[in-house]
Amino acid sequence: MASLVRGVSSAFSGNRCLIRLLAPRIAGVGAILPQRLLHCEKYPQTTTLLSNMHQLHGWQYQILRQYFATAPLTIEFIRARVLLVVALYDKVDASKLTIDSHFINDLGLDSLDHVEVIMAMEDEFGFEIPDHDAEKLNRPADIVRYVADKEDVYE
Incomplete structure (x- = not known):
C-alpha cells in the first residue's frame, strides 16, 4: 500500500495540471459508490444519496429535489x-361526546385534562x-374552527 501511494505521489509531483484535472473525478468516484456497497440490496427501502442523483453525461451529476404535498384537509x-x-x-365518556360538548361542564374534565387534550391536538x-388561544378552545367545535383557520380550510 505504501509503495502504491509513493508511486502515485511521484507520478503527480511533476504535473500539477494533471492533479487539478483528476482530483474532482477521483473525488466523484469516492462519492458515488456501487449500490451493493451501500447495502441497498439487503435493505431496498433504504434511501441513498444516489437515488436523488441523475447522471447528465460523463462525470457530471445533478441532484434533484423531491417535493410532496399532503392531501387537502376538509372541515369534515x-x-x-x-x-x-x-x-x-381516557377520562372522556364517548357517549356524552358531541361536537358541541363543553370539556369542563359537559364532559367533566378539569383544567389539567383540558391542557392534555390541547396537547393531543397539537x-x-x-x-x-x-x-392564550388554548384557553379559548373549550369545545371540539372551537378546536375544529381553530385548526381550519390555521390550515386555511374553508367550507
Whole structure:
C-alpha cells in the first residue's frame, strides 16, 4: 500500500495540471459508490444519496429535489380527527361526546385534562397552539374552527 501511494505521489509531483484535472473525478468516484456497497440490496427501502442523483453525461451529476404535498384537509376530516382524539382520551365518556360538548361542564374534565387534550391536538395536527388561544378552545367545535383557520380550510 505504501509503495502504491509513493508511486502515485511521484507520478503527480511533476504535473500539477494533471492533479487539478483528476482530483474532482477521483473525488466523484469516492462519492458515488456501487449500490451493493451501500447495502441497498439487503435493505431496498433504504434511501441513498444516489437515488436523488441523475447522471447528465460523463462525470457530471445533478441532484434533484423531491417535493410532496399532503392531501387537502376538509372541515369534515378535521371534525372527525378532533372527535377521535377527544374520544380516545381516557377520562372522556364517548357517549356524552358531541361536537358541541363543553370539556369542563359537559364532559367533566378539569383544567389539567383540558391542557392534555390541547396537547393531543397539537400532536395530531403538527403545530403548537399558544396558551392564550388554548384557553379559548373549550369545545371540539372551537378546536375544529381553530385548526381550519390555521390550515386555511374553508367550507
